[in-house]
Amino acid sequence: MNPESPAPAMLESVGVTKDYGTLRALSDVDLEIRQYEIFGLLGPNGAGKTTFISIATTFLKPTRGTLRIAGFDVLEDTPRVKEILGVVPQEISLYESLSGEENLAFFGGLYGLRGKMLRDRVREVLALLGLEERGRDLVSKYSGGMKRRINIGAGILHRPRLILMDEPTVGVDPQSRHHIFSVIEDLRTGGATILYTTHYMDEAERLCDRIAIIDHGSVIACGTHRELVAVIGEESVLEVAFKGPVDRGTMEAAFPEADVREDRMLVRTMDPAAILPGMIAGLSGVGVDLAGIHVLEPDLETVFLHLTGHRLRDGGAES
């Protein structure tokens, strides 16, 4: 293979759409995830991340569009696709009445691992997860963070070519979260390809080679962190939040450089401190009640805000 050519696609999604009755959960999602990369799917809760993962895992059928894993269609070649994948679901999906070791052995067995190889992999994964000492304890005795780690272990034990991780750090303490990051970085070093969904901007920034931003079922931007931030340049964003809806016409007339939304106003600037006094004076002049003013440095949060008009944590439709 030519070292200059891009790695082959491990996941290709073309026009993937999913409807639940009249609700459109995913809309024409086009994505390509290359081999050996960690690809982040960043979006608020309900943006459609889990729906996309569910289609990629073959659990859900798309209403329209095609999705291929390592060249195999998820609908046509389901058994082949399942062998390639390792899935780490958002929910803890373990048997509480079995030990961590027994859980890993069971899920490894589903992928054909047997005997010594299975035992070795279980030991290896427990070491990777930092749970060698607790492997024989029942999962019901584990802390939330330990369960999360075993939950990841069950998805990677068989060394899948593509790992789908659906918000694997939800609800964990900072220490466990840090440990999970280490595990994912180890997997990257080991050459894994990972699709990682999250609504935490810092996770996407830290872990992912490329990121797709998804909102209301649609991918609204995709690229490396640098490429995405470049969308808004090196300017900061001054976010002025209002206590209630404002008259957009009045506001746009008073602040022609601002991006005025229903309950907030965004102003891109190289020097927020310089324009702030004049802006506050202007706002008093039009008689609006301020809820707060925030200065956002260029990052994914700023990009998301710039592209969608709302913050990641604001939430969206149900996935």
Added chain:
Amino acid sequence: MTFHLIARDLRILFKDRGAVVLGLLVPVVLFTVFVLIFGGMSSSAEDMDPIRLVVVDEDGSSHSKRLVSLLDQMDAVRVYTDHSVDGSEERVPYTRQSARDAVAEGRISTALVIPEGLAEHVEENLFAETDSIPPITIFYDASVPLESQVVRGLLQQVLFMSLSDVWALDGIEIMARELNLDPETSNQMTSWMNEVFDEIEALQAEADSGEATPDSAAAGPVFESPIPVETVDVLGETKKNPVAAMTAAQVVVMFLLFSVMHSAGAILAEQEAGTLPRLLVSPMTDWHFLLGKVGSTSIFGFIQILVMFVYGWIVFSVDLLRDFPAVLLMTAVCAASATALGLLIASLCRNHKQIDSVSTLVVLSMSAVGGSMVPRFLMPKWMQDIGLVSFNAWAIDGYYKIFWREMGVVDILPQVGVLLAAGLVFFLIASSLFRKRFHA
């Protein structure tokens, strides 16, 4: 605070409309089923189907023929004197042995044999001890005890009311001939005897007043016939504990259903634990998953039944080892079929409350109509027919054949076939529902 809690609980309860409807429906349906069954049991003899009675007339005398004819005229019985051989149209008369075999094989519950020379012995030994008269034999199946009691009662009626007068009058004729009585004396004796019989008949009618229920027939007439009647328990006579052999089948089958229904929630538990989606995105297919659930539940059900039978064998002398392969086959099929039914219920229900309601309804209804609570022979015919749609009826029939009728693997194949077919249908429907539910 308490009111607040009550309001919250009721709000949660009524959000699950399915569970509410089932919770209200189950008692009503069960009430109906039990009323129909127990109401049917206490109905009058007119409502009951006639008893199928095989009659073997070894005597062939005019008296025995009249006895058969009188039995045949009774509403409570339907008399069969011949049968087809190997399904051909040719019919051959029942013999003592073939009648006994018919009872042993469960084709009929009661057979009556009029012995050769009965009329001759009665005529010759009219005033002798009854020990010298060959007895009428009733072969019966003790698993259907009521029928033999009814037949015995009816036989006594027929013998005493319809034949004794003939034999008594015949006796007067013999006496007049042997003692050279003049015709006038002989006629007076005959006339007096007829009056006696009229009085006896009136007394009998008074005793039988009311409805001719099986119980009154079973109690027999006021006066016993001088002709001896022997009853032969064709199947129970060789068993150490016949009651245990019959009860084992009834109890085991109902218990199996309860056990399996309890584990029907296993799929739901898998869903609640979040492990189901993970399993379904692994190389495991829906069929693997469902067969795995059927397998594990069936194996445990199989072990439970065997433990119960071994206990019955040790403590109650249930003949477990007579044909152990048949026991194993029947138990394996019952466990698998019941599990498939549990799987179907699990696929239909959305939560544990619904599973509890539906499984209670299904298990108790099927156990009631299928013979686990009340033997099916005690039910009205139409209810017995309905019972055939239940798992219990076929399973109990299979175990009856093994433990009671001492039959083998070949004989239980019809029951095995029906249960397997039903299990397969349950499984296919369950897998279809499962696919629709979990792969939207």
